[in-house]
Amino acid sequence: MKFNKTYHLSNIAELIESEYFGDHSVKITGINEIHNVEKGDITFVDHHKYYNKALKSKASVIIINAKVDCPDGKALIFSDDPFATYNKLVQIFRRFSPSKSEISETVLIGNNTVIQPSAFIGRKVRIGENCIIHSSVSIYDHCVIGDNVIIHANSVIGADAYYFQKKDGEYRKMHSCGRVIIEDNVEIGALCSIDKGVSADTVIGRGTKLDNHVQIGHDTLIGKNCLLGSQVAIAGVSTIEDDVLIWAKVAINKDVTIGKAATILATSNVDKSLEGGKTYFGSPAIEARKKWKQIVKLNQFIKGL
Amino acid sequence: MKFNKTYHLSNIAELIESEYFGDHSVKITGINEIHNVEKGDITFVDHHKYYNKALKSKASVIIINAKVDCPDGKALIFSDDPFATYNKLVQIFRRFSPSKSEISETVLIGNNTVIQPSAFIGRKVRIGENCIIHSSVSIYDHCVIGDNVIIHANSVIGADAYYFQKKDGEYRKMHSCGRVIIEDNVEIGALCSIDKGVSADTVIGRGTKLDNHVQIGHDTLIGKNCLLGSQVAIAGVSTIEDDVLIWAKVAINKDVTIGKAATILATSNVDKSLEGGKTYFGSPAIEARKKWKQIVKLNQFIKGL
Amino acid sequence: MKFNKTYHLSNIAELIESEYFGDHSVKITGINEIHNVEKGDITFVDHHKYYNKALKSKASVIIINAKVDCPDGKALIFSDDPFATYNKLVQIFRRFSPSKSEISETVLIGNNTVIQPSAFIGRKVRIGENCIIHSSVSIYDHCVIGDNVIIHANSVIGADAYYFQKKDGEYRKMHSCGRVIIEDNVEIGALCSIDKGVSADTVIGRGTKLDNHVQIGHDTLIGKNCLLGSQVAIAGVSTIEDDVLIWAKVAINKDVTIGKAATILATSNVDKSLEGGKTYFGSPAIEARKKWKQIVKLNQFIKGL
Numbered sequence: 001m002k003f004n005k006t007y008h009l010s011n012i013a014e015l016i017e018s019e020y021f022g023d024h025s026v027k028i029t030g031i032n033e034i035h036n037v038e039k040g041d042i043t044f045v046d047h048h049k050y051y052n053k054a055l056k057s058k059a060s061v062i063i064i065n066a067k068v069d070c071p072d073g074k075a076l077i078f079s080d081d082p083f084a085t086y087n088k089l090v091q092i093f094r095r096f097s098p099s100k101s102e103i104s105e106t107v108l109i110g111n112n113t114v115i116q117p118s119a120f121i122g123r124k125v126r127i128g129e130n131c132i133i134h135s136s137v138s139i140y141d142h143c144v145i146g147d148n149v150i151i152h153a154n155s156v157i158g159a160d161a162y163y164f165q166k167k168d169g170e171y172r173k174m175h176s177c178g179r180v181i182i183e184d185n186v187e188i189g190a191l192c193s194i195d196k197g198v199s200a201d202t203v204i205g206r207g208t209k210l211d212n213h214v215q216i217g218h219d220t221l222i223g224k225n226c227l228l229g230s231q232v233a234i235a236g237v238s239t240i241e242d243d244v245l246i247w248a249k250v251a252i253n254k255d256v257t258i259g260k261a262a263t264i265l266a267t268s269n270v271d272k273s274l275e276g277g278k279t280y281f282g283s284p285a286i287e288a289r290k291k292w293k294q295i296v297k298l299n300q301f302i303k304g305l
Numbered sequence: 306m307k308f309n310k311t312y313h314l315s316n317i318a319e320l321i322e323s324e325y326f327g328d329h330s331v332k333i334t335g336i337n338e339i340h341n342v343e344k345g346d347i348t349f350v351d352h353h354k355y356y357n358k359a360l361k362s363k364a365s366v367i368i369i370n371a372k373v374d375c376p377d378g379k380a381l382i383f384s385d386d387p388f389a390t391y392n393k394l395v396q397i398f399r400r401f402s403p404s405k406s407e408i409s410e411t412v413l414i415g416n417n418t419v420i421q422p423s424a425f426i427g428r429k430v431r432i433g434e435n436c437i438i439h440s441s442v443s444i445y446d447h448c449v450i451g452d453n454v455i456i457h458a459n460s461v462i463g464a465d466a467y468y469f470q471k472k473d474g475e476y477r478k479m480h481s482c483g484r485v486i487i488e489d490n491v492e493i494g495a496l497c498s499i500d501k502g503v504s505a506d507t508v509i510g511r512g513t514k515l516d517n518h519v520q521i522g523h524d525t526l527i528g529k530n531c532l533l534g535s536q537v538a539i540a541g542v543s544t545i546e547d548d549v550l551i552w553a554k555v556a557i558n559k560d561v562t563i564g565k566a567a568t569i570l571a572t573s574n575v576d577k578s579l580e581g582g583k584t585y586f587g588s589p590a591i592e593a594r595k596k597w598k599q600i601v602k603l604n605q606f607i608k609g610l
Numbered sequence: 611m612k613f614n615k616t617y618h619l620s621n622i623a624e625l626i627e628s629e630y631f632g633d634h635s636v637k638i639t640g641i642n643e644i645h646n647v648e649k650g651d652i653t654f655v656d657h658h659k660y661y662n663k664a665l666k667s668k669a670s671v672i673i674i675n676a677k678v679d680c681p682d683g684k685a686l687i688f689s690d691d692p693f694a695t696y697n698k699l700v701q702i703f704r705r706f707s708p709s710k711s712e713i714s715e716t717v718l719i720g721n722n723t724v725i726q727p728s729a730f731i732g733r734k735v736r737i738g739e740n741c742i743i744h745s746s747v748s749i750y751d752h753c754v755i756g757d758n759v760i761i762h763a764n765s766v767i768g769a770d771a772y773y774f775q776k777k778d779g780e781y782r783k784m785h786s787c788g789r790v791i792i793e794d795n796v797e798i799g800a801l802c803s804i805d806k807g808v809s810a811d812t813v814i815g816r817g818t819k820l821d822n823h824v825q826i827g828h829d830t831l832i833g834k835n836c837l838l839g840s841q842v843a844i845a846g847v848s849t850i851e852d853d854v855l856i857w858a859k860v861a862i863n864k865d866v867t868i869g870k871a872a873t874i875l876a877t878s879n880v881d882k883s884l885e886g887g888k889t890y891f892g893s894p895a896i897e898a899r900k901k902w903k904q905i906v907k908l909n910q911f912i913k914g915l
Contacts, residue, residue: 419706419708421708421709421730422709422710422711422712422730423712423728423729423730423746423748437706439748439750439769440709440712440730440732440748441728441730441746441748441764455770455783457766457769457770458730458748458750458766458769459746459748459764459765459766459801490780492783494769494772494803495748495766495769495803495805496764496766496801496803496823512780512781514772514774514781516772516825517766517769517772517803517805517825518803518823518825518843530779530780530781532774532781534772535772535825535827535843535845536825536841536843536861548779553843553845553861554843554861554879571861571863571879572861572879572893607904607907607908610907610908610911
């Protein structure tokens with residue numbers, strides 16, 4: 001997330017009551033976990049395996065649990081528990097706060113947009129023109145919806161990322177400060193869930209259409225003019241490029257990329273990235289014509305057993 | 306959909322500002338896409354592959370993008386873009402219009418029916434006697450619910466068909482004017498979606514019981530006394546006959562028929578029609594006893610590899 | 611379910627207008643179906659195959675459709691239709707009754723708990739401290755939620771068990787009188803359903819986290835500190851022990867036990883009980899390292915065909 005203004009290191013350190021080292025003049029403009037950091041960001045690292053990645057990232061400030069040398073032009077904040085310190089910052093800058101009415105006062109809604117009864121629109125949500133938000137849709141705080149968007153009944157936009165860290169046998173919640181961005185001309189079916197990014201944005205590209213019961217994990221990027229069938233589940237931090245067709249009940253793993261204009265046939269399971277322009281099938285999904293040949297061969301073989 | 310009154314060809318042509326040919330005296334009583342047309346209907350065709358089917362159908366008026374000869378007793382409306390012209394008609398006769406309250410004024414509700422708080426009942430919905438509509442259920446306009454029906458919380462009845470036409474790289478929405486009909490003694494689990502027909506009705510037959518998270522596509526007909534397990538997905542325009550058992554997580558393709566008293570075991574995927582009275586399993590689903598034999602044989606073979 | 615007070619056999623028999631035999635002094639403290647009976651309970655049996663099980667159970671009163679000898683210290687209630695008689699009792703003691711507002715008057719809510727707009731909280735629900743119940747969540751009557759629980763938008767807690775009995779070609783509903791218990795520090799994703807027990811409790815153990823679209827069937831017991839991925843479906847009356855990881859789209863059959871600290875990989879289907887401490891994969895799920903070996907061997911073999 002980006003702040004509304006620029007902070008000095010001393011402001012931030014004071015908020016979280018922490019020591020800091022390095023370049024005191026760094027300008028702090030946002031918070032991001034390591035996958036999405038930009039210059040100006042605070043990030044965190046709590047495992048020596050990732051120290052180098054964090055120290056060499058674009059982040060301006062790194063919350064860290066070791067007294068390492070500070071790279072030039074950056075600052076370090078020391079914490080015994082960087083995860084907790086990062087979460088504390090998230091909760092200071094984007095604390096959940098209750099809404100008093102179904103449509104929060106700080107919402108911006110465009111002309112000709114219809115909000116049906118029982119829909120909930122959280123704080124600081126922006127919705128464009130000519131949209132229909134059907135009954136009992138839930139839109140969490142800070143989400144952004146374009147023009148000509150239809151969201152069918154009971155879908156949930158912007159629920160928290162499913163992201164926990166195990167410590168002493170229990171799971172601690174990573175507090176999300178990202179958003180969901182839904183571009184123009186998107187249609188979302190009934191009972192879909194699109195989780196917000198942990199610190200960045202989950203995006204549904206212009207003109208993409210989702211059937212019912214679709215799940216989109218945190219920080220996933222869906223391209224333009226894609227079709228996603230019923231009960232498709234896409235885990236977090238994946239990229240679906242433009243013009244991809246994903247039929248019903250497909251599962252797609254986290255951290256994969258599906259290339260432009262790929263087609264994934266119904267009930268397939270995708271566990272790794274797939275090149276664009278081809279048709280895939282199976283568990284794990286491979287090129288459909290190969291899979292079909294394999295199935296035919298195997299069935300003939302089984303008959304002979 | 307059927308109109309409330311009969312229209313003359315000149316009335317309709319005027320509404321959509323179009324030329325017409327053929328029998329000017331045809332009586333127009335409804336709108337239907339080609340799969341469901343009856344005498345009195347207007348339908349459309351925009352691809353030469355389907356011209357013959359449309360011209361020989363029961364439709365009284367065909368919106369078409371070619372100057373073909375008009376069959377006797379019918380009329381033609383010429384349009385460069387029949388899909389758009391048809392959609393325009395749908396939107397004239399069944400335009401979405403916002404609801405001002407959770408229970409629209411034009412709703413008819415029978416004796417002893419309970420509507421729990423936060424449920425939404427759209428315009429012109431009819432609900433019978435002794436029903437329970439639980440909290441945050443969404444029922445779209447024009448749906449019809451019988452007697453003794455229970456709909457559990459957050460289910461969505463009558464969302465739009467998932468039906469788009471690709472044109473110039475983008476998807477155009479086919480506007481739905483059909484309904485959902487839920488017959489007497491049906492129980493619908495929590496978080497189910499039953500889409501309305503594109504122009505006809507999606508039907509859930511008397512006494513059928515759905516578990517949670519079930520998806521029923523547009524224009525699908527479910528028979529009487531069926532059981533559908535959790536997370537079952539049935540695509541559009543399929544027929545499930547009476548007394549069919551479909552266990553959890555089964556996927557059923559569009560345009561298939563499942564015969565009377567068939568049983569489909571959990572997690573199966575059905576890609577073609579299945580005869581009644583038998584038990585099926587697998588992906589693709591075949592007779593379960595055959596599938597089990599195959600699995601045993603194959604497992605023995607793999608052990609020997 | 612447990613009654614608020616102790617009843618005499620004569621009170622109960624009068625309510626359901628039935629004959630009774632055996633020890634007239636039995637104290638009646640609850641209703642339970644046969645799987646969960648304790649001393650003091652009324653239960654029922656309607657098939658000779660299960661007579662012995664019911665007569666030897668801990669139940670104090672058995673509703674039965676045969677004139678059998680009454681075991682010492684118990685009583686029998688005769689009924690031509692024990693299922694109907696049992697249901698009648700359930701409906702006397704835990705009749706569904708409509709709620710007049712989104713948050714019923716008889717609800718108990720702890721300090722610092724936030725109920726977002728459009729959430730529905732049924733009669734006699736108890737919710738602990740520091741919880742967030744998001745918009746359009748539906749919590750049915752009598753459910754119990756601990757402290758520090760987050761329930762994301764549009765989830766449904768406590769819908770009726772999916773439990774029907776076939777009679778004369780139609781399905782009769784078993785009326786549920788159980789509850790859902792959600793322990794402290796649980797997080798439930800968006801659009802999840804957790805059904806109430808038929809007569810006992812469905813339990814989500816302390817610290818367990820559910821992703822979106824998860825289905826938990828009636829009377830299922832989920833242990834502490836488990837993770838359940840998106841679109842997981844667990845059927846009724848299963849037991850998931852502590853520290854179990856279940857990844858996305860897994861299906862788990864009814865009446866199975868998953869041992870402590872087992873891991874079940876995404877898209878697996880579990881049809882029988884699995885030992886704890888191991889990792890499983892496939893349909894049906896077996897130990898993952900065995901499954902992977904099989905897949906490698908089989909793929910090599912298919913290539914050679």
